[in-house]
Amino acid sequence: MNVSRFLNKLMFFLFGALFVLVPLLFTSVNDELFEFNKMLAVYVIALLMALVWAVRCITEKRLIWRRTVFDLPILLFLVSQVCATIFSMDVRTSLFGYYTRFNGGLFSLLSYAWMYEMFVIFISRDQVKKLLHILLFGGVLSAAYAFPEHFGHSPSCVLFSGSFDIKCWVQNVQDRVFGTFGQPNWLAAYLGMLIPLVIAQLFTPIKTKKSLLESDSLQRFLPQAICALVILLYTLTLLFTKSRSGIGALLLGLGLFGVEGIAAWSFAVRQHLHKKDTSIWTPIAVALTGIGIILCMMIVGSPFEFLNSFTTHLFPPKQIVSSSEAPPQPTVVSGDSQLDAGGSESGAIRAVVWKGAIDVWKRYPIFGSGVETFAYSYYKDRPKEHNLLSEWDFLYNKAHNEFLNFAATTGTFGLGTYLFMLSMFIAYPVWIAYKRLTISQTTADSQFTTILLLALSTSIVILSVSNFFGFSTVMVSALMYIFPGIAIVFVNEQKKLESEITIHEIDTNQWMMIGIAIIVTALPILYIHTLWNADVAYAKGKQYDAANLPQTAYAYLQQATTMLPGETTYHDEFSSNLATLAVALAQVGDSTSSAQLTTLAIQESNLTITQNPHNVGYYKTRIKVFLLLANLDPLYFTQAREATHTAIDLSPTDPKLVYFDALLADQAKDEQTYVADLQRAIDLKENYEDARYALGSYELKHEQPQQAADQFSYMLKNINPNNLLAQQGLASASALLQKKK
Numbered sequence: 001m002n003v004s005r006f007l008n009k010l011m012f013f014l015f016g017a018l019f020v021l022v023p024l025l026f027t028s029v030n031d032e033l034f035e036f037n038k039m040l041a042v043y044v045i046a047l048l049m050a051l052v053w054a055v056r057c058i059t060e061k062r063l064i065w066r067r068t069v070f071d072l073p074i075l076l077f078l079v080s081q082v083c084a085t086i087f088s089m090d091v092r093t094s095l096f097g098y099y100t101r102f103n104g105g106l107f108s109l110l111s112y113a114w115m116y117e118m119f120v121i122f123i124s125r126d127q128v129k130k131l132l133h134i135l136l137f138g139g140v141l142s143a144a145y146a147f148p149e150h151f152g153h154s155p156s157c158v159l160f161s162g163s164f165d166i167k168c169w170v171q172n173v174q175d176r177v178f179g180t181f182g183q184p185n186w187l188a189a190y191l192g193m194l195i196p197l198v199i200a201q202l203f204t205p206i207k208t209k210k211s212l213l214e215s216d217s218l219q220r221f222l223p224q225a226i227c228a229l230v231i232l233l234y235t236l237t238l239l240f241t242k243s244r245s246g247i248g249a250l251l252l253g254l255g256l257f258g259v260e261g262i263a264a265w266s267f268a269v270r271q272h273l274h275k276k277d278t279s280i281w282t283p284i285a286v287a288l289t290g291i292g293i294i295l296c297m298m299i300v301g302s303p304f305e306f307l308n309s310f311t312t313h314l315f316p317p318k319q320i321v322s323s324s325e326a327p328p329q330p331t332v333v334s335g336d337s338q339l340d341a342g343g344s345e346s347g348a349i350r351a352v353v354w355k356g357a358i359d360v361w362k363r364y365p366i367f368g369s370g371v372e373t374f375a376y377s378y379y380k381d382r383p384k385e386h387n388l389l390s391e392w393d394f395l396y397n398k399a400h401n402e403f404l405n406f407a408a409t410t411g412t413f414g415l416g417t418y419l420f421m422l423s424m425f426i427a428y429p430v431w432i433a434y435k436r437l438t439i440s441q442t443t444a445d446s447q448f449t450t451i452l453l454l455a456l457s458t459s460i461v462i463l464s465v466s467n468f469f470g471f472s473t474v475m476v477s478a479l480m481y482i483f484p485g486i487a488i489v490f491v492n493e494q495k496k497l498e499s500e501i502t503i504h505e506i507d508t509n510q511w512m513m514i515g516i517a518i519i520v521t522a523l524p525i526l527y528i529h530t531l532w533n534a535d536v537a538y539a540k541g542k543q544y545d546a547a548n549l550p551q552t553a554y555a556y557l558q559q560a561t562t563m564l565p566g567e568t569t570y571h572d573e574f575s576s577n578l579a580t581l582a583v584a585l586a587q588v589g590d591s592t593s594s595a596q597l598t599t600l601a602i603q604e605s606n607l608t609i610t611q612n613p614h615n616v617g618y619y620k621t622r623i624k625v626f627l628l629l630a631n632l633d634p635l636y637f638t639q640a641r642e643a644t645h646t647a648i649d650l651s652p653t654d655p656k657l658v659y660f661d662a663l664l665a666d667q668a669k670d671e672q673t674y675v676a677d678l679q680r681a682i683d684l685k686e687n688y689e690d691a692r693y694a695l696g697s698y699e700l701k702h703e704q705p706q707q708a709a710d711q712f713s714y715m716l717k718n719i720n721p722n723n724l725l726a727q728q729g730l731a732s733a734s735a736l737l738q739k740k741k
Contacts, residue, residue: 003506007056011049011122015131015482018045018115020138023190023475024145024180028160030532031539032100034182038474039102040528046111047521049118054517058510066121068488069428073421074113074481080417081106081371084410088370089377089614092566097372098397099569103474104372104405112481119485128489132197135479139194140230143237146179146187150240156180177240186473188246189466191238193459193479195250196257198234200455201227203448228292235296244303244346249465254293257458260430264437264450349389350400350469356381357399360408368411374399376614377408379651387655387685395617402467425460425480429453429487436491449490456483534563538570545573550580561604568611572621575604579628586632598632601625616654619647623660637667655684659691674698689719696729705740709733 022041026034057064085106088094097105123131145155149166157168166173181187202224238246359381360369369377375397386392399405407415433453436446460483463476472480506514541556557574564570578601586594605622612618626640644661651657662677675698681691696711712730715723 003059004056007052008122008124011052011118012127012131014045014049014052015115015119015123016134018042018478019131019135020141022478023138023142026156026180026182029536029539031535031542032102032182034180034186035100035102035474036535037532039097039108040532042111042474042478043107043528044525046114047525050114051517051521053118053121054521055514058513058517059506061510064121066117068120070116070421070424070484070488073417073424074116077414077417077421078109078113080367080410080414081109084367084371084414087367089373090370090612092568093373093376093612094371098375099567101372101397103472103477106371108474108477112478115478116481116485119482120488123485123489125490128486132201132486136194136198136201136230139191140233142179142181142187143191143233146177146181147233147237147240149173149177149179176242177237179237181473181475184241185243185245185466185470186476188238188241188243189249189463189470189473189476190479191234192246192250192253192462192466193476193483195231195234195238196253196455196458196462197452198227198231199257200448200452203451232292232296235293236300239296239300242303243466245466245469247303248469249462252465253458253462256461257454260433260454260458261451264433264447264454349391352383352386352389353378353396353400354404355383356386357401357404357408359383361404361411364408364411366411366413368407368409368414371409371414372397373614374405374409376612376616376650379616379654382651382653384653384684387653388687392685393654393656398471400470402464402471405471422460422464425484426457426464428484429457432487432491433457452490453487456487459483530563534560534567534570537563538573541577542573545577545580550577550584553577554581566611568608568615568618571604571608571611572618575601575608575625576621576628578604579625583628583631594632598629601629614650616647616650619643619650620657623647637664640664641668653684655681655688655691658684659688659694662691662694687719689715689723692719693723693725693729696726696733700729700733700736703736705733705736709737 022038022045025037025041027037030036053064085091085094093099093105095106097103097108102108148155152166152174153164154166154169154173155164157166158164160168171178176184178184178187181190204223238250241247356378357374360374360377363369363381364377375395378396378399399408403415403418406418410418430453433450436450436453460480463472463480537556538560541553541560544550544553544556554577557570557577560567560570561574578597582594582597582601585591585597602625605625608618609615609622622643623640626636626643630636630640641661641664644657644664648654648657648661658677659681662674662681665671665673665677675695678691678695678698681688682695685691692711692715696708696715699705699711700708709730712726712733715726716730720726
């Protein structure tokens with residue numbers, strides 16, 4: 001058996017697994033169901049690719065590498081990410097990514113870059129064609145999985161609960177489908193990248209000597225008809241996501257692709273492309289596909305009002321009057337950001353978050369705050385205007401603009417190298433495509449290559465536009481690195497490396513080196529397995545804590561922290577759990593166990609903030625821990641206030657923290673700080689109902705009726721006219737004013 005040939009086939013299989021399995025991969029048992037599992041799968045595949053490459057180098061007794069035009073931009077970008085990691089606010093976060101997002105950490109970027117190198121080394125031109133079909137097949141599976149969600153039937157619910165409905169989801173998946181991707185925008189970005197590749201398949205040359213009038217004419221048409229159906233499925237599913245960034249990026253990208261494609265087609269016609277090398281069905285299929293996409297937009301609708309207002313003239317909505325049925329109620333969406341769910345207008349949200357990201361960039365101009373540390377650095381520069389948005393108290397761990405996210409977390413060096421790499425990924429395939437058009441003898445195969453190169457470039461343009469209003473996820477990030485590899489391999493046919501060296505026998509030293517390579521690969525895979533199991537335990541513990549079952553949660557959280565002691569997220573949750581149990585045990589008279597758990601809770605909290613002192617969320621948990629323990633000893637109120645002050649230093653524009661400090665000051669009988677904090681909270685968020693009521697009540701209690709009346713009047717006029725407490729307060733203040741007169 002030819003070892004090199006076997007290893008090539010194994011590498012082909014790994015890329016096939018990446019294209020089909022990773023988009024579909026998710027579970028119901030993890031803390032984050034989608035991206036976490038996809039990211040770990042990418043790590044495992046990248047490690048196995050490294051093992052295949054190492055074994056080949058060992059058996060052929062040489063370093064197998066291939067220099068390409070993209071090596072320099074990728075290398076410069078990786079150097080910038082390494083520098084940003086070295087100077088990071090939290091190195092662990094920069095290595096692995098933020099816990100719940102995962103994609104974007106240094107290890108993930110190294111994995112994607114490694115996959116690019118493995119692609120250009122191992123994959124041949126013929127294999128690229130097969131892998132493209134596998135990639136598009138994976139897209140069909142993903143789209144077909146999400147498609148029925150629009151009609152109230154989710155395959156996930158069959159897996160989770162055994163019923164073919166959408167009741168297993170908290171999110172309103174029928175309104176905006178997301179399939180196996182977890183968020184509509186993420187699915188939209190993925191499908192948007194694939195659509196240009198399917199269009200390119202319409203130009204696949206079909207070589208036959210029979211005429212179109214013979215019996216195989218439909219056979220010639222069938223592949224292009226299938227492509228048209230795939231485009232229709234992708235387009236409908238993308239429209240069902242109602243993703244403005246995804247649909248807008250697709251429209252812009254296809255417009256660019258159309259202009260480039262027409263130019264290439266016109267040049268081919270001028271070069272007198274031979275009739276037998278082309279298919280009459282190709283232009284027909286392309287035209288029908290374009291018309292189909294437009295009709296889909298008209299019938300299904302889009303998230304853009306200006307397009308809908310145009311199409312309603314052609315397809316006026318029917319007026320349905322029903323007195324027996326109430327309108328459907330929107331489902332509350334759980335997520336890290338209302339950008340994924342609704343609330344304030346997304347443009348207003350992005351404008352505020354982008355302003356904060358630019359301020360972070362100014363504070364860390366060269367290397368940024370650290371790869372994937374936006375959740376820590378943003379809150380120091382969080383704009384005051386954020387408090388007037390509907391999601392003012394949501395966590396933001398991304399800038400919701402890939403470019404500003406790189407600027408904030410990796411500085412000018414990171415952003416500059418990213419833009420250089422991205423521009424090369426986009427421009428080089430286009431340059432090569434038009435360079436090939438200068439060849440005097442144009443063939444149908446070269447025409448397909450030209451269109452494919454333009455499609456690859458267009459796909460990255462679509463992703464970039466989508467990322468401008470969001471951020472990349474695991475699958476689209478992997479494709480962004482692999483698509484340039486497809487361009488390299490497809491244009492420059494690789495040498496058949498397996499035929500260059502004939503391996504007669506593997507000696508003992510080589511077997512030993514192969515064994516070492518297997519062990520070196522197995523160790524991180526075992527760590528990934530441990531990480532996955534630890535996350536499952538953490539997710540269960542977190543769920544039991546939320547269900548007010550701290551005793552059951554304790555065992556799972558202890559397991560998670562034992563399996564992965566370096567993950568501060570686990571220690572943070574465990575500290576809260578221990579404090580809750582300490583209070584519960586004290587209430588049943590077990591003072592000894594309560595004291596032990598009190599000590600452990602403080603130790604876990606100390607460990608958490610020692611390992612990551614920049615995460616304001618950890619300090620909020622620490623405040624909770626000491627407030628719980630204050631039920632056992634009032635002295636812990638002091639430590640709760642200290643934690644609050646530190647949290648305010650990390651997030652000075654957070655009115656909730658300032659308001660909470662006011663409550664602690666009131667508990668400590670510190671009236672001056674209490675009043676000052678309430679006023680400061682109102683200054684930060686003028687529509688802060690709780691703070692205004694507290695200040696009005698204080699002023700009423702201390703016989704300041706005019707000031708109290710002002711607070712209550714503001715609440716009723718500008719915040720909530722139905723607030724009964726404010727109405728009662730205003731009545732009391734008015735009565736006191738009348739009495740003083």
